[in-house]
Amino acid sequence: MSRPANIVLLIEDESKIRRFLRAGFELQGYTVIEAENAADGLKAATFSAPDLIILDLALPDLHGSEVLERIRSWSNVPVIILSVVSAEDEKVRLLQAGADDYVVKPFGMAELLARSEAALRRYFKSATENPVVVAGPLSVDLVTRTVSLNKQQIRLTRKEYRLLHILATHVGLVVTHDQLLKDIWSGNQRDNIQYLRILVRKLRQKIETDPNHPRLLVTESGVGYRLQARLEDIAAD
Amino acid sequence: MSLICVGLVTAILMLLEQPVAASLVPIAYLVPVIIAATQWGIWPATLAAIASMAAADFFFFPPIFSFQVEDPQEVIDLLLFLVVALVSGNLASRLRQETETLRQREQDIHNLYDFSRRLAACFTVSDLIAAIENYLSRTLGQQAAFFAARTDGHFEPPKSASVPKVVQENVTSGIATAGAPPKNLVDGPTQNVWLLRVVSSETAVLGLVAVNIGTGTSEAIALKTRRVEAILEEVSLTLQRIDIEKAMEDARLRLQAQLLRDAFHGTLSHELCTPLAAIRGSASVLDSMPRIQKDARARSLVEAISEEVAELDGFIHSLLNATRVTAGGVSPHLEWSDPRDILNAAIKGRARRLATHKVETKFAEDLPLVNVDSGLIEESCGQLLENAAKYSPSGTTISISAKSKQGDVVLSISDQGVGITPDERLNLGRRSFRGQRHQATVPGSGLGFWIASVFVGANGGTIDITSPGQGLGTTASITLPGSAMKHPEPTARHQ
Numbered sequence: 229m230s231r232p233a234n235i236v237l238l239i240e241d242e243s244k245i246r247r248f249l250r251a252g253f254e255l256q257g258y259t260v261i262e263a264e265n266a267a268d269g270l271k272a273a274t275f276s277a278p279d280l281i282i283l284d285l286a287l288p289d290l291h292g293s294e295v296l297e298r299i300r301s302w303s304n305v306p307v308i309i310l311s312v313v314s315a316e317d318e319k320v321r322l323l324q325a326g327a328d329d330y331v332v333k334p335f336g337m338a339e340l341l342a343r344s345e346a347a348l349r350r351y352f353k354s355a356t357e358n359p360v361v362v363a364g365p366l367s368v369d370l371v372t373r374t375v376s377l378n379k380q381q382i383r384l385t386r387k388e389y390r391l392l393h394i395l396a397t398h399v400g401l402v403v404t405h406d407q408l409l410k411d412i413w414s415g416n417q418r419d420n421i422q423y424l425r426i427l428v429r430k431l432r433q434k435i436e437t438d439p440n441h442p443r444l445l446v447t448e449s450g451v452g453y454r455l456q457a458r459l460e461d462i463a464a465d
Numbered sequence: 466m467s468l469i470c471v472g473l474v475t476a477i478l479m480l481l482e483q484p485v486a487a488s489l490v491p492i493a494y495l496v497p498v499i500i501a502a503t504q505w506g507i508w509p510a511t512l513a514a515i516a517s518m519a520a521a522d523f524f525f526f527p528p529i530f531s532f533q534v535e536d537p538q539e540v541i542d543l544l545l546f547l548v549v550a551l552v553s554g555n556l557a558s559r560l561r562q563e564t565e566t567l568r569q570r571e572q573d574i575h576n577l578y579d580f581s582r583r584l585a586a587c588f589t590v591s592d593l594i595a596a597i598e599n600y601l602s603r604t605l606g607q608q609a610a611f612f613a614a615r616t617d618g619h620f621e622p623p624k625s626a627s628v629p630k631v632v633q634e635n636v637t638s639g640i641a642t643a644g645a646p647p648k649n650l651v652d653g654p655t656q657n658v659w660l661l662r663v664v665s666s667e668t669a670v671l672g673l674v675a676v677n678i679g680t681g682t683s684e685a686i687a688l689k690t691r692r693v694e695a696i697l698e699e700v701s702l703t704l705q706r707i708d709i710e711k712a713m714e715d716a717r718l719r720l721q722a723q724l725l726r727d728a729f730h731g732t733l734s735h736e737l738c739t740p741l742a743a744i745r746g747s748a749s750v751l752d753s754m755p756r757i758q759k760d761a762r763a764r765s766l767v768e769a770i771s772e773e774v775a776e777l778d779g780f781i782h783s784l785l786n787a788t789r790v791t792a793g794g795v796s797p798h799l800e801w802s803d804p805r806d807i808l809n810a811a812i813k814g815r816a817r818r819l820a821t822h823k824v825e826t827k828f829a830e831d832l833p834l835v836n837v838d839s840g841l842i843e844e845s846c847g848q849l850l851e852n853a854a855k856y857s858p859s860g861t862t863i864s865i866s867a868k869s870k871q872g873d874v875v876l877s878i879s880d881q882g883v884g885i886t887p888d889e890r891l892n893l894g895r896r897s898f899r900g901q902r903h904q905a906t907v908p909g910s911g912l913g914f915w916i917a918s919v920f921v922g923a924n925g926g927t928i929d930i931t932s933p934g935q936g937l938g939t940t941a942s943i944t945l946p947g948s949a950m951k952h953p954e955p956t957a958r959h960q
Binding site for chain 1: 834838843
């Protein structure tokens with residue numbers, strides 16, 4: 229891997245968790261900074277200019293969502309949330325507050341690394357200026373608005389393309405229902421999730437090998453959808 | 466008695482010398498009068514006074530042995546004696562009465578104090594009833610009976626105490642309400658007055674006390690009534706105290722249960738989940754290390770750690786769900802979902818468990834969306850999948866299907882396992898139930914199916930378990946109410 233050493237800031241009060249996160253990230257060539265509380269974390273976020281922040285929600289001095297809000301008030305740095313709460317509402321709230329993605333404890337390192345890479349890729353996207361998003365056998369050219377599956381161009385309706393476009397610009401990251409609905413529909417229909425479910429079904433018919441077992445456009449139960457950067461089987465740990 | 470006293474004094478005086486006796490006579494005769502007054506009251510004292518005067522005149526004033534009096538001075542003496550005797554007798558008897566009343570009052574207060582001490586030791590209603598009966602019957606020497614209130618509003622006749630028919634009838638025909646007026650009844654044959662009083666707390670009518678306060682003047686009856694009422698007053702205060710104590714005890718228990726649950730929840734989600742997350746994460750980092758990847762033995766050990774952690778995590782997850790259910794905290798967050806997504810997520814979540822089985826899925830093309838909490842339904846499907854994997858031999862097939870049936874959506878999970886007996890089927894919905902056959906051989910908490918059925922129920926669905934027989938496999942089906950949506954692109958807004 230030839231990428232420069234990205235700096236990752238771990239804001240997590242449990243030393244046991246920090247220990248394996250450091251090992252996992254360092255193994256992948258990241259430079260790791262640790263902070264064991266919100267105050268230290270915010271300081272490090274300001275002075276060390278990290279490329280990525282891994283933020284635990286249960287901090288002793290300040291709730292993680294508060295930390296996220298403060299970081300977001302001056303920075304767009306990718307933030308991935310670590311949470312023991314599997315409640316969907318909480319996840320959606322955090323994503324809307326500006327988190328790039330989340331993982332629920334207990335998680336495997338591969339999962340966190342995949343999310344981290346996706347978040348970083350999106351963060352540095354303007355620099356690379358590559359208008360073509362590749363997700364497994366699927367490639368989406370954001371400029372020419374063409375979609376091809378296994379090098380074969382496929383035709384999508386306007387709404388299907390809109391959906392795929394949003395997911396492609398966040399490839400590897402979760403996109404909430406709310407965000408999708410707002411972008412695709414307008415007016416009083418935009419909070420109706422049934423449209424989205426149906427639209428996803430139709431899009432899956434066109435891009436998935438087996439629409440009943442989607443491996444590209446996957447559902448994040450209660451939260452939203454995610455376009456996998458690679459086929460799910462390969463990405464899973 | 467007064468007359469005997471007078472006679473006795475006369476005899477003593479007769480034995481003495483005449484002159485001495487004459488001067489002693491009037492004073493000596495005061496003694497029987499005062500004794501009679503203090504011992505037996507005003508009328509015996511008056512009788513004693515008159516008898517004394519007569520005896521003095523007859524035996525000691527000349528002419529002796531005659532009621533005639535010679536000396537007019539002696540007539541005055543005798544009359545003076547009578548007046549003094551009557552007045553002192555009256556005073557003495559009044560003193561006696563006062564003392565008597567005071568003693569009675571003291572006894573009453575003492576009894577009441579004893580009673581309230583007994584009441585203070587009453588913590589249940591039955592304690593209280595025993596105290597009332599005991600106090601009224603033994604301490605006051607009055608017959609008392611307690612009629613317990615029944616839930617239908619009538620009173621239950623007491624088992625032991627004998628109560629006249631008229632009281633019996635009056636009570637059993639009455640309706641138990643706190644507002645029933647107090648009543649006094651007269652028992653025909655014995656002319657005993659029975660007092661009927663309802664015993665009630667602020668919240669409930671406990672019963673009715675019938676007290677026999679005997680016969681007597683209306684004044685005596687009123688006095689006894691007051692005494693009984695003082696006792697009942699005390700009783701109703703105690704009842705209120707018991708009520709309050711009971712409410713407080715209930716609240717304390719509820720609070721404790723709540724605290725325990727919260728503590729359990731907090732402990733599980735933090736004290737257990739954090740180390741677990743550290744182990745899982747560390748194992749996954751180890752697994753990706755080149756040195757470990759080269760070593761097959763090390764890899765298999767890391768694999769084992771990961772598997773055990775997943776197992777433990779699943780177990781903790783079940784317990785958390787169970788506390789959630791027990792706490793009454795299942796409030797589904799309904800959202801239109803694709804049944805396929807739910808099943809796929811459940812299969813993915815249990816991938817490790819299903820690894821040794823062949824998994825087949827069959828989804829109907831025309832599946833409608835369902836308006837459910839996808840998290841809860843996914844969890845339920847996961848539990849059923851886990852059971853299917855647990856109770857069927859590895860290598861067999863687990864078939865998962867989703868189809869629409871008369872507008873409803875049916876998710877089915879079929880295995881080729883041990884099946885289920887009719888007896889086991891009856892007990893399935895019970896928390897912590899585990900079939901006798903499997904307790905020793907298959908690990909589990911018995912929570913899985915219970916959690917699944919509660920979660921599905923919260924979403925308005927049902928779970929059905931069928932089995933063609935022992936050893937012939939089991940099919941678990943979740944039926945979810947279908948959507949009102951028929952067209953792929955609806956125009957009406959739902960919710």
